[in-house]
Amino acid sequence: MSTDASPKGVLLKADPIANVFRDEIKAALSASxxxxxxxxxxxxxxxxxxxxxxxxxxxxxxxxxxxxxxxxxxxxxxxxxxxxxxxxxxxxxxxxxxxxxxxxxxxxxxxxxxxxxxxxxxxxxxxGLHFKFHYNLYHNIRFLDPKSLLSSVPPTAPPAPAVEDQPPEGTVKSILPCTPLAIVKSLEDIGVYNKLLPYGDRAYGKTITVINRSEVVGRPLAALLANDGARVFSVDIDSIQEYTKRPREGNDPARRYHPRHVVHPSTLTLQECLALSDVVVSAVPSASYKVKTEWLKDGCVCVNVSADKNFEADVREKASLYLPTIGKVTIMMLLRNLLRLRQYRETLKTTS
Amino acid sequence: MSTDASPKGVLLKADPIANVFRDEIKAALSASxxxxxxxxxxxxxxxxxxxxxxxxxxxxxxxxxxxxxxxxxxxxxxxxxxxxxxxxxxxxxxxxxxxxxxxxxxxxxxxxxxxxxxxxxxxxxxxGLHFKFHYNLYHNIRFLDPKSLLSSVPPTAPPAPAVEDQPPEGTVKSILPCTPLAIVKSLEDIGVYNKLLPYGDRAYGKTITVINRSEVVGRPLAALLANDGARVFSVDIDSIQEYTKRPREGNDPARRYHPRHVVHPSTLTLQECLALSDVVVSAVPSASYKVKTEWLKDGCVCVNVSADKNFEADVREKASLYLPTIGKVTIMMLLRNLLRLRQYRETLKTTS
Incomplete structure (x- = not known):
C-alpha cells in the first residue's frame, strides 16, 4: 500500500473554457x-x-x-x-x-x-453594466425585445418561466455582465452545472459561497446562481445573506420555487458557510485577503476571480478543482456581448 | 473706544428660508x-x-x-x-x-x-436621484419635455443657453436632487447668489469649497454651483478638483464660458482652497471631521449639511454667516419636486 498523502486537487486553466467560446465567435465573425x-x-x-x-x-x-x-x-x-x-x-x-x-x-x-x-x-x-441589464438579471428576465431598450420604463410583466434557452419569437437574450457570466460559464464547463437538469435550474442541489457583493461582480453572480437553482451564501465585510429561489424550511412548502431568487439575512458564519459549500468563488480586491483552506469542504471547487490570489497556496489539499483565473473567459463574454448587441441594433434598424 | 473683541458672525436658522417655499407650496396645494x-x-x-x-x-x-x-x-x-x-x-x-x-x-x-x-x-x-436627472444636471440641461423621461436615450442636443428661468414652450424644469437644491436655494436666500447677474450665472465671482463628493450631495452640488458661474473646489478624501465653466488662465481666452462646467484636478491643498473661499459647504458624515476655523477666510459663509457638526464651535469667529442645518429646506424641495412630478404626469396624460 502507498503511504503517499492523498492526491492534490486539479489545477485548471481558463484556456480550454475560453476556447469553446473563441471558436463560436470565430465562426460568427467569418459568417459576418x-x-x-x-x-x-x-x-x-x-x-x-x-x-x-x-x-x-x-x-x-x-x-x-x-x-x-x-x-x-x-x-x-x-x-x-x-x-x-x-x-x-x-x-x-x-x-x-x-x-x-x-x-x-x-x-x-x-x-x-x-x-x-x-x-x-x-x-x-x-x-453589461447598464441598469436595464442589471434589472433584468435581478428579476430573472432572460429575454428582451430590443425595442424595450429604448424605453426608460422597466418591464412590469412577471418573467416568463425559462423552460429552454432559446429566446421566444421577437425577443433576444438579455445582456449579462461579463465577469459574473464568465464565472457561470466556467462552472457550467467544469461540471458544477448539470445539463440533465432543466434549463434555468441546472445549479439545483449545489451550495455556493460567493465572497464579494459589489454590483459589478458579487451581487449579480449570487443572483444568477440562485436564479439557476443554487443555494448561495453572499458574503461581504458586513454581513452574510442567503440567495435562493427555493422555499426555506417551514416556508411556503406548496411552492416548488420562486420565479426569481429571494434574499434573506443568514445567521451562519463564513466558516459555517464554507463547511457547507460545494463551490467557493472569491473576488476580493486585496492581496492580504485569503480564504482559509482548513475551512473548505473536502472536494469542493474553488474559483479565484480577484486579480490577487484569494486562496492559500495549499488550497488543493482540500479543493478537488481550483481555477485560479478567469480573465480569458471574461474577454470572450465581452466579445459575445459585442456580437449580440450588434444584432440588437440590426433588429431595430430592420423593424423600425 | 470699545475694547471688545470684534463681533461674532450671525447664526442663521433654516426656518425663514424654508417658509418662503412653504408658502408657495401651500398656495399651490390650495389651488389643487x-x-x-x-x-x-x-x-x-x-x-x-x-x-x-x-x-x-x-x-x-x-x-x-x-x-x-x-x-x-x-x-x-x-x-x-x-x-x-x-x-x-x-x-x-x-x-x-x-x-x-x-x-x-x-x-x-x-x-x-x-x-x-x-x-x-x-x-x-x-x-431627484434618477440617472436621467443627474445627467441633465451634470450637462446643465435645465428644462425637459416630460415625454423624454419615457425614453432611455439621453438628450444629445447641446443645452439651450439658459437666459431666464422660465421653461421654453413644451418643456418643464428638470428635477434636481433635494439636498444640493436646498443648499443652492439657501445660498440664493442669504445673498451668495446675486440677482443683478443674469439667470444661470448668479454665482459668478464667488469661490466655493464643497467638502464631500458623493453622487447624492457633493458632486451634484459642485456641478450646480459651477453651472451657475461659481469657481468650485470639490474636496474628498483622495483629491481636490476644480469645477468651473469659465476658461482657466491661458486657456481658451476668446470664450467667455463653457456651456457647462468642466472639471480639472487642482494642485491646491484644502488649506489653500479655504483661504480663497467665500463660501464653505461641508457634508462629511462623520462626527470627528471638523473644518479648521483658523483656515477659513475672514467673513466667509459656512453651511453645514452633515447630520454631524463639521465646523468647530468657534466657527463664527471667522464666518460672517453660519447656517448649521438645512433639513427644513430640503423637505420643502422634496415637496416642490412632488408637485412638479405630478404636473409631469398630468402633461403626459393630456398630450398622449
Missing amino acids: PKPPKLVGILSTSAAPSKFYAEFTKKQCDALGVEFVLRKTGAATGEGGEGEGVEEAIIEANEDDSVDGIMVYYPIFGVQQDHYLQQVVSPFKDVE | PKPPKLVGILSTSAAPSKFYAEFTKKQCDALGVEFVLRKTGAATGEGGEGEGVEEAIIEANEDDSVDGIMVYYPIFGVQQDHYLQQVVSPFKDVE
Whole structure:
C-alpha cells in the first residue's frame, strides 16, 4: 500500500473554457460581412487598466474584431484622472460605426463610476453594466425585445418561466455582465452545472459561497446562481445573506420555487458557510485577503476571480478543482456581448 | 473706544428660508382639487431613517399632503435590513394613485442603493436621484419635455443657453436632487447668489469649497454651483478638483464660458482652497471631521449639511454667516419636486 498523502486537487486553466467560446465567435465573425468595432476608453494612468486595454487589443486582433483605443485624461500623459471620459463615451454612443464600448474602470470610485456606466448606451454596453441589464438579471428576465431598450420604463410583466434557452419569437437574450457570466460559464464547463437538469435550474442541489457583493461582480453572480437553482451564501465585510429561489424550511412548502431568487439575512458564519459549500468563488480586491483552506469542504471547487490570489497556496489539499483565473473567459463574454448587441441594433434598424 | 473683541458672525436658522417655499407650496396645494400622495418606504431599523420618516409625515400633515409610510423588512421588526424594499418601490411605481416615492437610505451601501435609485420611476422620483436627472444636471440641461423621461436615450442636443428661468414652450424644469437644491436655494436666500447677474450665472465671482463628493450631495452640488458661474473646489478624501465653466488662465481666452462646467484636478491643498473661499459647504458624515476655523477666510459663509457638526464651535469667529442645518429646506424641495412630478404626469396624460 502507498503511504503517499492523498492526491492534490486539479489545477485548471481558463484556456480550454475560453476556447469553446473563441471558436463560436470565430465562426460568427467569418459568417459576418464586416468585423464589429469595439471602442476601448482609457482615461487613467492605472497600470492594470493599461494592461487590460492591451490584452483586449491582442484578443481582438487575433479574432479579427476591430479595436480602437481612445485615450483621454491621465492616459494621454496630460490632464487629470478620468478627464474627458464622459465626453468620449457620448461620442462613441453617437457614432453609428461603433458597435460596442468598453470603459476601463475604476476611474473615480464606485459612485461616480456607476453614473458613467449609465451614460454608456445600452445598445453598446458590452460589459453589461447598464441598469436595464442589471434589472433584468435581478428579476430573472432572460429575454428582451430590443425595442424595450429604448424605453426608460422597466418591464412590469412577471418573467416568463425559462423552460429552454432559446429566446421566444421577437425577443433576444438579455445582456449579462461579463465577469459574473464568465464565472457561470466556467462552472457550467467544469461540471458544477448539470445539463440533465432543466434549463434555468441546472445549479439545483449545489451550495455556493460567493465572497464579494459589489454590483459589478458579487451581487449579480449570487443572483444568477440562485436564479439557476443554487443555494448561495453572499458574503461581504458586513454581513452574510442567503440567495435562493427555493422555499426555506417551514416556508411556503406548496411552492416548488420562486420565479426569481429571494434574499434573506443568514445567521451562519463564513466558516459555517464554507463547511457547507460545494463551490467557493472569491473576488476580493486585496492581496492580504485569503480564504482559509482548513475551512473548505473536502472536494469542493474553488474559483479565484480577484486579480490577487484569494486562496492559500495549499488550497488543493482540500479543493478537488481550483481555477485560479478567469480573465480569458471574461474577454470572450465581452466579445459575445459585442456580437449580440450588434444584432440588437440590426433588429431595430430592420423593424423600425 | 470699545475694547471688545470684534463681533461674532450671525447664526442663521433654516426656518425663514424654508417658509418662503412653504408658502408657495401651500398656495399651490390650495389651488389643487386633490392633495398629492407621497409614499415613504422604510426598510431598515436605522434610527435616523425612522426619525426622518416621522419628520416627513409631520411636514406633510401640516401642509395637507397625503403621506403613506410603507414599512418593510427590518422596519417591521421582522425580516432583514432592506428586505422587500425593491418590491415596495415597484408596487408604488405601478400604483397610479401615487405621485411621489421617497426611499429612506442608506439601506445596503452605496452601490446597491444606487441600483435601487434607478428602480424608482423618474416620474415619481421626488428625491431627484434618477440617472436621467443627474445627467441633465451634470450637462446643465435645465428644462425637459416630460415625454423624454419615457425614453432611455439621453438628450444629445447641446443645452439651450439658459437666459431666464422660465421653461421654453413644451418643456418643464428638470428635477434636481433635494439636498444640493436646498443648499443652492439657501445660498440664493442669504445673498451668495446675486440677482443683478443674469439667470444661470448668479454665482459668478464667488469661490466655493464643497467638502464631500458623493453622487447624492457633493458632486451634484459642485456641478450646480459651477453651472451657475461659481469657481468650485470639490474636496474628498483622495483629491481636490476644480469645477468651473469659465476658461482657466491661458486657456481658451476668446470664450467667455463653457456651456457647462468642466472639471480639472487642482494642485491646491484644502488649506489653500479655504483661504480663497467665500463660501464653505461641508457634508462629511462623520462626527470627528471638523473644518479648521483658523483656515477659513475672514467673513466667509459656512453651511453645514452633515447630520454631524463639521465646523468647530468657534466657527463664527471667522464666518460672517453660519447656517448649521438645512433639513427644513430640503423637505420643502422634496415637496416642490412632488408637485412638479405630478404636473409631469398630468402633461403626459393630456398630450398622449
